Amino acid sequence: MHSENVQVKHPDLDKAQAFALRTGVSIPNTTDLAALGEGDCVKVGVGLDGVGSEAFWVELLAIGPPQMFGVIVNQLKFTARHNLAAGDVIMIERDDVLAITK
Numbered sequence: 001m002h003s004e005n006v007q008v009k010h011p012d013l014d015k016a017q018a019f020a021l022r023t024g025v026s027i028p029n030t031t032d033l034a035a036l037g038e039g040d041c042v043k044v045g046v047g048l049d050g051v052g053s054e055a056f057w058v059e060l061l062a063i064g065p066p067q068m069f070g071v072i073v074n075q076l077k078f079t080a081r082h083n084l085a086a087g088d089v090i091m092i093e094r095d096d097v098l099a100i101t102k
Contacts, residue, residue, distance in 0.1 A: 006089050007089065008069060008089050008090065008091055009083075009084065009088055009089065009090045009091070010090070010091050011046055011082065011083075011084055011090055011091075012046065013044045013045065013046060013090075013092065013093075013096040014044070014045045014046060014047070014096065014098075015095050015096060016028070016095055016096060016097055016098050017095060019045065019098060025098070027097070027098055027099070028097055028098075028099065028100050032100055033094045033097060033100075036060060036063055036068065036094075036097075036100065037060070037063065037102075038060055038061060038062065038063060039059065039060065040059075040060050040100060040101070040102050041057045041058065041059050041060070041070075041073065041100070041101045041102075042057070042058050042060065042068075042070065042092065042097045042098075042099065042100055042101075043055050043056065043057055043058075043097070043098045043099035043100075043101075044056065044058055044092055044096045044097060044098060045098055046082045046084065047078075047081070047082065051081075052078040052081035052082065053078075054076060054077055054078055054082075055098060056072055056073075056074050056076055056084075057072070057073050057074050057101070058070035058071065058072055058073065058090060058092060059071050059073050060092075061089065066093055066094065067091050067092065067093055068091070068092045068093070068094070069089060069090070069091055069092070070089070070090060070092060071087060071088065071089050071090075072084060072085065072086050072087060072088045072090065073086065074086060
């Protein structure tokens with residue numbers, strides 16, 4: 001990832017473990033998270049318990065311990081509420097990941 005002109009956002013993403021406990025949804029295990037690579041997509045969420053909440057896909061651009069960086073790849077409905085939009089580069093931690101697709 002070339003960082004000279006990239007504005008990276010640091011959103012307050014929902015933690016996957018807390019989401020799983022509230023909803024009963026299964027989340028990726030540590031083996032799956034350790035196997036992530038550039039180009040994989042991960043699902044993360046903001047405000048998953050309230051109005052304006054949404055989950056969305058992020059394509060990973062760079063992976064390092066502990067943070068990962070990726071670009072939001074789908075259109076978001078509540079951009080005005082959380083200030084995130086398709087094309088934004090965001091920082092993600094592994095414990096934010098709700099799902100993985102390769």
